[in-house]
Amino acid sequence: MIPTDTPHIPVLLREVLAALAPQPSGVYIDGTFGAGGYSRAVLEAAPDSVLYTIDRDPSAIKTAEILAKDYGSRLIPVQGCFGDMDTLLPEMRGKIDGVMLDIGVSSMQIDDAERGFSFQRDGALDMRMDPESGQSAADLVNTLPEEELADILYRYGEERKSRRIAQKIVAARQEEKITTTAQLAAIIRTALPPKRPDRIDPATRSFQALRIAVNDELGELERGLAAATRMLKPGGILAVVTFHSLEDRIVKNFFRDHSAPKTHVSRYSKTEQAAAQATEESFPLRLDMRKPVTPEKDETAANPRARSARLRIAQRSSAPFP
Ligand SMILES: C[S@@+](CC[C@H](N)C(=O)[O-])C[C@H]1O[C@@H](n2cnc3c(N)ncnc32)[C@H](O)[C@@H]1O
Incomplete structure (x- = not known):
């Protein structure tokens, strides 16, 4: 990872926002606040929306608290792990319109030598978010x-x-x-x-x-996907951005295991279509597409960190999830 000394540039922001389609008075969770790029975009896109913003890093939460001054009670910072979001916010289970996760570390964490994430900057060997x-x-x-x-x-x-x-x-x-x-x-x-x-x-x-x-990052991702599924209401959107194949595989498998298997349905058969829809509704997640969204060339040219990014999107159905 290359230290940048530039502010954190949100990756796949356009695509995450398009997937989430924030609605006025919607309630959202940003599970990885970082520098607040996603959070700010949601709050701006949906005027009366409310956003719970989680980060395990106390310094990110300080930034969130400063940002909260601009948005009043619409922005609620929560320090903790996104894998625990359903226990951090138990009263919001099943009430959330969209959850965003942007996995990994922020540029601020990499650039701070004392956090010990980068071998290109000498500092204490820490690496805890x-x-x-x-x-x-x-x-x-x-x-x-x-x-x-x-x-x-x-x-x-x-x-x-x-x-x-x-x-x-x-x-x-x-x-x-x-x-x-x-x-x-x-x-x-x-x-x-x-x-x-x-x-x-x-x-x-x-x-x-x-x-x-x-940081038990892969365990956190697995817990985070399950916790986010519990938080979403039927129709709610889960958007997850990952940066390497180990993470992307976890998201891909979770989405596959909790959505209907892909089957061929005839365009002309109403019975087949009804059966497919019933099967789809018996799984907790719906997938519009099975392939991940990747950044456009303009984004990777402007931000090399975006090169390996993959966005996967799922929609919550009304089927129960344990
Ligand atoms: C890539 S940055 C997010 C950037 C953010 N989307 C933005 O636009 O500024 C990742 C952030 O997620 C936080 N994070 C990573 N894993 C986490 C976890 N399991 N629980 C809570 N926060 C986590 C990190 O501390 C870091 O601040």
């Missing part, structure tokens, strides 16, 4: 058994040299505790061939893997 809870990346690299470390690097970073890197980490920590991003990046680089000019830095995959592990 909520610095007040859970174990930091330094805790993991200094304490996990070698095999568990290798597993994390392989599963979440798709790092083929995971065992070699884990070995180097364990050898290095016996000499000296690993406390900074620069220290860890240097150790990882000793396990891999030097960076070629046309390739990503060899430390990229391992840093991604540790960040995912520290």
